[in-house]
Amino acid sequence: MGTKPQLNTKKALSIIGIIFVAFNLRPAITSVGPLISSIMKDIGISNAAAGFITTLPLLSFAVFSLLAPKLGYRFGYERMVFIGLLTLITGIVIRFISLTFTLFAGTALIGIGIAISNVLLPGIVKGKYPQKVGLMTAVYTTCMSVFSAIGTGLSIPLAKNLGLGWEKTLLCWASLALLAAVAWLPQLRKPSKFNDVKTSTLQGNSIWRSKIAWQVTIFMGLQSFLFYSMIAWLPEILNGRGLSISTAGWMVSIMQLTGLPITFLTPVLAARFHSQRGIVGLIGFLYTAGLLGVLSGSSIGVLTVSVMLMGIGQAASISLALTLLGLRTANAQQSAALSGMSQSVGYSLAAVGPVLIGILLDVTASVTVPLLLFIAIIIVMVTAGLGAGRNQTVFNENRAYD
Numbered sequence: 001m002g003t004k005p006q007l008n009t010k011k012a013l014s015i016i017g018i019i020f021v022a023f024n025l026r027p028a029i030t031s032v033g034p035l036i037s038s039i040m041k042d043i044g045i046s047n048a049a050a051g052f053i054t055t056l057p058l059l060s061f062a063v064f065s066l067l068a069p070k071l072g073y074r075f076g077y078e079r080m081v082f083i084g085l086l087t088l089i090t091g092i093v094i095r096f097i098s099l100t101f102t103l104f105a106g107t108a109l110i111g112i113g114i115a116i117s118n119v120l121l122p123g124i125v126k127g128k129y130p131q132k133v134g135l136m137t138a139v140y141t142t143c144m145s146v147f148s149a150i151g152t153g154l155s156i157p158l159a160k161n162l163g164l165g166w167e168k169t170l171l172c173w174a175s176l177a178l179l180a181a182v183a184w185l186p187q188l189r190k191p192s193k194f195n196d197v198k199t200s201t202l203q204g205n206s207i208w209r210s211k212i213a214w215q216v217t218i219f220m221g222l223q224s225f226l227f228y229s230m231i232a233w234l235p236e237i238l239n240g241r242g243l244s245i246s247t248a249g250w251m252v253s254i255m256q257l258t259g260l261p262i263t264f265l266t267p268v269l270a271a272r273f274h275s276q277r278g279i280v281g282l283i284g285f286l287y288t289a290g291l292l293g294v295l296s297g298s299s300i301g302v303l304t305v306s307v308m309l310m311g312i313g314q315a316a317s318i319s320l321a322l323t324l325l326g327l328r329t330a331n332a333q334q335s336a337a338l339s340g341m342s343q344s345v346g347y348s349l350a351a352v353g354p355v356l357i358g359i360l361l362d363v364t365a366s367v368t369v370p371l372l373l374f375i376a377i378i379i380v381m382v383t384a385g386l387g388a389g390r391n392q393t394v395f396n397e398n399r400a401y402d
């Protein structure tokens with residue numbers, strides 16, 4: 001009788017730990033955007049250098065997404081997530097020092113700390129909750145998305161209304177990371193058994209020869225490209241379609257808020273089906289319909305509906321991409337390996353996206369070309385997603401390649 005309450009307590013502590021880690025996967029980054037002009041003014045950096053503040057975490061994601069599975073395999077997934085949280089806290093504190101070097105060094109550490117948890121959390125979910133991958137992915141992706149929006153929304157009120165300034169506003173997120181580290185401590189008492197599993201299919205780079213792994217990776221990468229490109233440039237694009245820049249800024253918030261319920265529902269629905277191709281097709285339809293609405297519409301009503309459709313497609317695509325990391329693998333190690341591959345490539349594309357769209361806007365002086373590029377990318381993303389949605393695991397397929 002005493003064992004069941006003990007197991008329930010352990011499971012509850014595990015879920016609480018995962019939720020608190022998810023809270024910290026975005027706000028230390030998304031809180032910077034609204035404060036960028038204040039940072040530029042106080043430190044005296046150029047527009048190009050300020051843009052690098054946004055790109056640097058994505059580059060950290062790209063590099064450390066490849067290293068995280070190997071570190072998790074060697075030292076234990078739970079231990080590495082804890083180290084990631086400590087790295088995140090260190091980066092936030094270093095960034096508080098108002099110098100150019102500490103700003104960039106702290107930002108890089110923030111990216112490294114988040115990258116570790118980004119990659120290993122799907123593996124932990126797969127290992128601890130193999131029958132509940134959809135539900136648990138829904139929980140942590142929703143928590144991640146909510147605090148991503150909160151990070152953006154609280155920056156100006158904290159910095160200006162409460163008079164904290166940009167340094168103390170950004171420092172506030174260290175307390176949330178510290179709470180997550182404390183909530184994660186129970187996971188360090190006894191490493192999970194899946195950390196000790198020896199899996200020969202993880203030796204070498206066999207996952208990079210898997211067709212399904214590449215399809216998941218392309219789907220992940222292109223949805224990241226779209227997300228970060230739209231976060232950076234959608235206000236400018238909507239401004240070109242006739243909205244004021246202030247209204248266009250609010251549209252980005254509407255896009256993210258509309259997607260929140262879908263962020264939760266998509267993984268739950270995806271886990272109920274053997275194939276996720278229908279969901280992929282629906283994502284492509286909604287995303288494309290929204291973009292065509294922006295391309296052809298000019299009234300506030302049409303543009304609002306279009307942005308909401310894009311928000312639903314965007315939310316569903318990131319949730320499905322993360323869910324596929326569990327559904328297309330057989331165990332925690334495989335999930336972490338696929339997560340590392342897909343997120344490394346994905347964030348490399350994400351880092352390129354805003355720069356490429358900016359160049360297109362400069363060269364063409366038209367918002368039509370970026371919108372057409374987005375539609376072309378969605379076609380490729382859906383094509384890859386239809387392959388990734390097949391009911392097959394990456395390492396089963398790999399045996400045919402080895």
